[in-house]
Each structure stands twice: as C-alpha cells, then as structure tokens.
Amino acid sequence: MNLTEADKKKILEWLEDKCGAMRCLACGQNQWELLPFSTLQIGFDLHTTRFHYHNGIPFIGITCVHCGYVMQFSSGVIGFKPEPPQKPEIKESEKGS
Secondary structure, three states: OEOOHHHHHHHHHHHHHHHOOOOOOOOOOOOEEEEEEEEEEEEEEOOOOEEEEEEEEEEEEEEEOOOOOEEEEEHHHHOOOOOOOOOOOOOHHHOOO
16 A cells, blocks of 8 residues: 555654664664555465465555665554455365365
C-alpha cells in the first residue's frame, strides 16, 4: 500500500517523537529514508502448510541511506492501520490434511 504525503508526515512525526536521533544498528549513521509504501510480513499457515499474507503483520519501513539496513516498525503502534488484504477462499481439495 502506497503512503500518502499525510501518512508520511504522521509517520515521520511519530518516529521523531519516539525514536529521536536513532542510529543504524549496522553502521552507526543516522540518515534514514522512509519507504514509500507499507510492508506486510508474511505468515505461515500450519493447517495448509503455505506461506501467505493474510495473517501477516503490517509494518512501516525505514532504510539507512548509508548502508541500506532496513528497520521495521509496527504500523498499528504508530497509528497507521492499512486495510488488511482480502483472504482468498481455499477449496477443500487444496486444504492439507
């Protein structure tokens, strides 16, 4: 999901308030860039033994401009809650036993 300018402003204000001058865990620099979209960590369904995005956790990502390290923050904690993806219907023949 692409972030609007209002979303970006809200996220950057939250990061500044909660994290201040946060340094990169990999290189120690403090030059960050907000990813232009929210990300979703995929889940794994034990019943069907498939990876999927239905039960994933939505994240907001930032990237260290110096080394490329990516850090993720829970979008729900920030107050940014994207719409969850629609869960496709699984046919009985596709379900694991």
